[in-house]
Amino acid sequence: MADFNVNVRGVGSVSVIDVKGYLDAHTAPQLENAFNQLIDGSKYKVVVNFNDLSYISSAGLGVFMAYVETMRENKGDIKFSNMQDGVYNIFDLLGFPMLYEFYKNENEAIEKFKESISK
Amino acid sequence: MNLFSPNIAKSRKLEYSIGFSILLFIFKILFSSSDSFLFHFANEFIVFFTLYFWLLYLVDFVHTKLRSPLQIVLNVGILSALFFFFVAMSTIIFDIKTFTPHQNFITSIFSLIISFICFIAAAYIFSVFRELFFLRQKRDPKTYFNTMIVFFVFLFFSNLLIKIDQEFDYPKNAFYIVALILISINSLRVAWIAFLTKRQKIYLLILSVVLSILFGFNFSFSLDDNILTKILVDLSPGFHSVLSLMMIYGTIYFGVIFFTTLFHLPTAEAFDRKAEEVTSFRDLTKLVTQVLDFKELANTITQVTTKVCNSDSAWLVVIDKEEYDLVSINNIGYVEADELSKKILESLNDETDSLITLNPDITEVPVKNDLQKFNFSWIVIAPLKIHEKQKGFLFAARQKDFPFDDDDKKAIEAFSDYASVAMENAMLIEESIEKERLEKELDVAREVQYKILPSETPKYKNVDISAMFIPAFEVGGDYYDFFELDDDHLGVVMADVSGKGISAAFIMAEVKGVFKSLSSVIFNPNDLLVKANAILSESLDSKNFVTAIYGVLNLKSGKFNFVRCGHTPLILISEGRAERFTPMGLGLGLDNSEKFSDTLKQMEIQLKNNDILTLYTDGIPESQNAHLEDFGYERFENILIENSDLSTDEISNKVMANLTTFSKDNIQNDDITLLIMKWFSNNKIVGEN
Numbered sequence: 001m002a003d004f005n006v007n008v009r010g011v012g013s014v015s016v017i018d019v020k021g022y023l024d025a026h027t028a029p030q031l032e033n034a035f036n037q038l039i040d041g042s043k044y045k046v047v048v049n050f051n052d053l054s055y056i057s058s059a060g061l062g063v064f065m066a067y068v069e070t071m072r073e074n075k076g077d078i079k080f081s082n083m084q085d086g087v088y089n090i091f092d093l094l095g096f097p098m099l100y101e102f103y104k105n106e107n108e109a110i111e112k113f114k115e116s117i118s119k
Numbered sequence: 120m121n122l123f124s125p126n127i128a129k130s131r132k133l134e135y136s137i138g139f140s141i142l143l144f145i146f147k148i149l150f151s152s153s154d155s156f157l158f159h160f161a162n163e164f165i166v167f168f169t170l171y172f173w174l175l176y177l178v179d180f181v182h183t184k185l186r187s188p189l190q191i192v193l194n195v196g197i198l199s200a201l202f203f204f205f206v207a208m209s210t211i212i213f214d215i216k217t218f219t220p221h222q223n224f225i226t227s228i229f230s231l232i233i234s235f236i237c238f239i240a241a242a243y244i245f246s247v248f249r250e251l252f253f254l255r256q257k258r259d260p261k262t263y264f265n266t267m268i269v270f271f272v273f274l275f276f277s278n279l280l281i282k283i284d285q286e287f288d289y290p291k292n293a294f295y296i297v298a299l300i301l302i303s304i305n306s307l308r309v310a311w312i313a314f315l316t317k318r319q320k321i322y323l324l325i326l327s328v329v330l331s332i333l334f335g336f337n338f339s340f341s342l343d344d345n346i347l348t349k350i351l352v353d354l355s356p357g358f359h360s361v362l363s364l365m366m367i368y369g370t371i372y373f374g375v376i377f378f379t380t381l382f383h384l385p386t387a388e389a390f391d392r393k394a395e396e397v398t399s400f401r402d403l404t405k406l407v408t409q410v411l412d413f414k415e416l417a418n419t420i421t422q423v424t425t426k427v428c429n430s431d432s433a434w435l436v437v438i439d440k441e442e443y444d445l446v447s448i449n450n451i452g453y454v455e456a457d458e459l460s461k462k463i464l465e466s467l468n469d470e471t472d473s474l475i476t477l478n479p480d481i482t483e484v485p486v487k488n489d490l491q492k493f494n495f496s497w498i499v500i501a502p503l504k505i506h507e508k509q510k511g512f513l514f515a516a517r518q519k520d521f522p523f524d525d526d527d528k529k530a531i532e533a534f535s536d537y538a539s540v541a542m543e544n545a546m547l548i549e550e551s552i553e554k555e556r557l558e559k560e561l562d563v564a565r566e567v568q569y570k571i572l573p574s575e576t577p578k579y580k581n582v583d584i585s586a587m588f589i590p591a592f593e594v595g596g597d598y599y600d601f602f603e604l605d606d607d608h609l610g611v612v613m614a615d616v617s618g619k620g621i622s623a624a625f626i627m628a629e630v631k632g633v634f635k636s637l638s639s640v641i642f643n644p645n646d647l648l649v650k651a652n653a654i655l656s657e658s659l660d661s662k663n664f665v666t667a668i669y670g671v672l673n674l675k676s677g678k679f680n681f682v683r684c685g686h687t688p689l690i691l692i693s694e695g696r697a698e699r700f701t702p703m704g705l706g707l708g709l710d711n712s713e714k715f716s717d718t719l720k721q722m723e724i725q726l727k728n729n730d731i732l733t734l735y736t737d738g739i740p741e742s743q744n745a746h747l748e749d750f751g752y753e754r755f756e757n758i759l760i761e762n763s764d765l766s767t768d769e770i771s772n773k774v775m776a777n778l779t780t781f782s783k784d785n786i787q788n789d790d791i792t793l794l795i796m797k798w799f800s801n802n803k804i805v806g807e808n
Contacts, residue, residue, distance in 0.1 A: 024788075025593075025618060025619050054747075057788075057789075058615070058616075058617035058618060058664070059617060059618050059619070059662075061617065061664070062617050062618065062660075062662030062663060062664065063662060065661055065662050065663075065664065065709060066660070066661045066662035069661060086749070090737075093666075093685060093686070093687060093688070093701070094664070094666065094685035094705070094706040094709065095684075095685050095703070095704060095705035095706060095709065095718065096709075098703075098705060098710075098714060098718050099705070099709060099710055099714070
């Protein structure tokens with residue numbers, strides 16, 4: 001199968017995860033590792049940048065569901081940005097937009113976190 | 120031709136030997152004092168053949184004992200000592216001057232018994248010489264030895280010439296000298312000594328000097344005038360001169376052995392080590408192919424490393440998930456080895472591509488304080504590699520300030536190579552076991568899936584239903600089912616469990632249970648799904664979810680009431696047009712709050728004659744071709760429209776045929792499930808609600 005890549009960046013107090021390639025049952029553990037490391041470092045404000053993600057399977061979706069509760073319990077969240085249409089449709093069909101925040105670009109998502117702090 | 124291997128069975132040889140011995144005995148008793156030439160001639164021949172057959176028998180006998188050459192050398196020593204003591208004792212007991220073998224009957228018998236003992240002893244000693252001569256020879260030096268034997272035979276019979284004429288002794292002397300030269304040459308064949316261990320060499324050194332001296336005395340006795348000489352000369356002058364030659368052979372041969380062993384002694388240790396190395400390599404090769412447990416093999420490897428490379432300790436570290444994992448230790452504590460290897464490997468900064476020799480004093484690896492017990496002066500580290508990737512390290516350490524030489528290093532490197540091979544084997548086996556387990560698991564999952572799915576589709580007059588299911592290699596967890604709620608209502612469900620394999624199959628079984636039981640008590644699709652979400656949210660892992668469409672078809676009116684929970688859109692083909700219905704609804708297990716019920720929207724479709732309802736899983740639109748293009752909705756819908764006149768089974772087949780052609784160069788990643796229902800309202804009363 002095609003490759004998958006995870007990269008974690010820190011933008012201020014927010015962590016940005018760049019996902020790239022194919023996210024399925026075989027590559028999901030890499031993303032899980034990234035989330036585990038963030039939680040170990042007490043970083044609960046996460047933006048996932050989907051700009052380079054071309055495919056996501058149900059197991060890939062499951063990763064976000066597994067971690068979102070921990071983030072929210074710690075006054076953080078998982079927000080999504082830069083999603084291609086094909087990938088967004090999969091999220092949309094499942095009803096994710098009713099449970100998660102989706103943004104056109106990464107900065108909007110980061111701004112949103114900052115707003116919530118200043119509130 | 121080999122003189123010593125005529126085709127005679129072993130038991131025969133003994134029979135012949137004893138036969139000739141008896142013949143000789145009778146002959147001697149009958150013609151004890153004849154002096155005719157004919158008598159001498161016959162006498163020498165009988166003696167010769169008696170000797171020959173004894174020799175034949177004993178050569179075979181000695182040959183079986185060759186595994187312990189030192190043992191047969193010791194036996195020769197005992198026989199040689201016997202000669203010595205007999206001569207020494209007899210000189211004291213008997214009066215040599217007056218003794219002749221034919222004094223009386225008793226002395227005759229006594230002489231004969233002594234003679235036979237000498238026969239057998241001589242034959243034995245000669246067999247041993249012969250075997251030692253050929254022992255460990257790479258080339259076949261038969262010619263030298265056989266020539267020597269020929270001259271022994273010549274010498275034996277040349278004594279007859281002297282019987283004819285006392286003056287006629289120069290042939291005997293000539294043969295004697297030639298035989299002596301050949302003996303000297305043959306005595307240099309002592310290659311077998313090299314293969315003895317150091318301890319054996321020391322033993323042989325002492326033994327050989329004693330033997331050489333003993334044989335020397337025996338030789339001088341054979342020239343003296345003593346009882347044994349008298350007996351033997353009387354028995355056969357030929358035998359006597361051959362025996363005396365053998366004594367010279369023994370003196371020279373064991374003398375040569377003494378000096379050779381002496382010169383071999385300094386290198387004996389190195390030779391021992393090499394021999395040990397060869398043996399351990401052979402053992403390891405065997406082990407690598409037989410032992411599947413890497414740890415067991417690692418223990419053997421550290422053991423032989425310590426032994427062969429003259430090191431005090433050895434241990435083996437494996438890199439497992441970027442961590443150093445100590446697998447085996449020899450002569451060092453676990454904690455010490457663990458700490459030491461970590462410290463050393465950290466200080467090396469990944470420059471560990473090839474063999475490394477360390478002197479901790481110089482390189483200042485901080486191993487001193489807490490590891491005083493193991494104050495190593497020299498440490499060699501050999502990397503274990505599989506396909507150019509470092510998988511571990513073999514350590515050998517020495518406490519004495521005495522650096523590892525090139526041979527040691529080469530051996531350590533070789534051992535680390537063995538360890539690499541063994542490790543790779545172990546890994547491959549583990550992989551294949553894992554693969555087999557996975558395949559078994561998937562078989563079980565597929566079986567579960569087939570058992571859960573309905574074996575046949577329900578049949579009605581006004582609705583034609585077709586269901587098709589094609590599992591992926593890694594079972595996907597697709598599920599569909601029908602529930603006959605009452606005479607007029609049919610419940611239909613299609614669901615897709617997230618994830619794959621056995622866990623998906625188990626969730627699928629649970630989903631079936633939930634829908635089967637809820638459908639019998641809750642009629643309204645919306646209410647049913649809210650309840651199903653509550654149940655599944657509790658039992659599912661937070662990362663698992665289920666998408667579903669559940670609908671109830673009124674078999675009289677053709678009304679289809681349904682809800683969609685995160686599932687792919689329902690497709691309706693009506694009057695040559697396709698319409699996708701995607702009413703709001705979260706996937707089951709995504710959210711356990713009010714949000715689920717608040718957002719869930721129920722929908723009603725009024726079916727018209729020849730309308731086609733299509734339920735399916737994402738395996739269809741997400742099927743990909745070799746260019747990683749999706750099959751997509753439009754392609755799917757167009758096939759449905761084009762074939763809408765056909766029966767549902769035929770439409771199903773068309774969809775599958777197109778899908779197979781489209782994705783023929785790519786593997787099927789997900790289960791494919793397709794449920795098609797075609798409505799016929801002509802047969803029924805229309806309009807009533």
